[in-house]
Amino acid sequence: MRLLLVEDNEEDAELLLRELRRASFYPEWSRVDTEEDFLKALHKGPDIILCDYSMPRFSGLRALKLLRESGLEIPFILISGAVGEDVAVEAMRDGATDYLLKDRIARVGAAVSRALTLTQLRAERNRAEEELRAKVEMLNHANLEREQLIDRLKRTLSEKTVLLKEVHHRVKNNMAVIAALLGMQSKHLDNDQARMALAESKQRVLSMASIHEHLYATERLDRVNFGEYVKQLANDLFASYSTASELVSFGVEAEAIELPVDRAIPCGLILNELISNALKYAFADGRTGTIKVCFGRLESGGLSLSCRDDGIGLPENLEWKSPHSLGFKIISILTKQIDGNLMLDRSEPGTRFELTFPEG
Structure with a gap:
């Protein structure tokens, strides 16, 4: 801490320093008692000023006025042998941080601590206000530019979004x-x-x-809530196959996960093929059953999109990984496009395809 003592009496100055040391303050300090020396000391940037109210060649209120005129935010504590209430009020109104009577000089440590804390809080507040003003100014400038941009784009289509x-x-x-x-x-x-x-x-x-x-x-505009899309696509497909929908029940469990467009479109097409195949072939000859679609995150990382039916199942001799049908060719191409992996599960009655792929 850099301390500026405005005090003409060396013994009073030493008393102040002793009380500060008792309060665990060990400042670098200098002492002045004239206006000229005070102004020179201000430019060295003290952290706090302890100033006697009355001196032969200088006064505390004059020092406070000079400090205020300098524009520096330095905590200022006025010290006097007998400061009346009117003087104390005037000093606080003019910007003094605190005032002390010399017969209560033992309180100087607490006063200094409080003054430094208040000054730090004030500096942080001022800094925050300054940042806020700068941001508001930038925002106003940005809003002005945005309004000008919108005006220019109205003759074409409108702004980017x-x-x-x-x-x-x-x-x-x-x-x-x-x-x-x-x-x-x-x-x-x-x-x-x-x-x-x-x-x-x-x-x-x-x-x-x-x-x-x-x-x-x-x-x-660049991502899709794929969970909502899965539900809509499944319902649309179910409705389009009206004959099958009378015999087949449908279930969808889909988490609300957003996918970028370059992932959403291939995944949507793959799901379209899987659901369509299930509706067309899994429940032939009037069979009844269930189709269930699931979409969500895997514990191991990545995403999973699956379609399961409890229908007749795929023929054992079907080479679905080297397909001749257009649907499976589309699925194979799109799976590679998204760096995915498609698995067929025959462990339960029916057919279950699961597509796993990285999120983005």
Whole structure:
């Protein structure tokens, strides 16, 4: 601690220093008793000032005024043999941190400790206020620039977020048109196999369109709440296979986990193929049963997306890892695209596929 003593009496100064040492303060100190020396000492940056109220060539109130005019935030404690209430009030009003009577000089340690603490708190508050003012100024400046940017972009589409939402909205609409065209085309075909192929392609397009629908409906334009998407996709597929839905019950357990678009679209297409295959083939000849879809985090890390049915199961001789069907080819390609791993579980009746992949 750097202490400035404004005191003309050496014995009083030594008394103050002794009391400070008793309070565990061991300051670097200097003593002045004139206005000229006081001003010079101020520029050396003391941490605290202890000032006698009345001296032959200087006064405590004059020292306090000079300190205030300097603009320095240094705690100032006024000390006097007999400070009246009016003088004490005037000193505190003019910026003194505290005042002490010389007959209570033993309290100087506590007064110094309190003054330094208050000064530190005041400095922290001022620093916080300054930072807040700077941030407010930056925010005002940013808001002004943002308003100017919005004004410029109104002649095109709007600022960046609105533009991206519009892109996703248009992509979704275009995919819906493609799906509608595929549906219309299928109605003009006599070949059942070709008609089914178009219907499957239509559903794949709609599963991708649904991703973009989720994107423009939320504030996050680069990520999708895949848990919500899984539920919607499963319900849409279940409704589209009306005959199967009368015989098959459906369950979805999906955590609300966000995926980036480059993960969400492949995962959505894979799930579309798995659910569609289960609805088309697992419950042939009027069989009843259950399909369950699960999505969540693994304890070991990564994510898991599974589709299980208790239907007739896959043929034992089916080489699903080297598939000839378009659906399994799509699944294989997309699994590699997201660095995933697809596993088939035949341990229970029916079929269970589980896709595991890193989160992002």
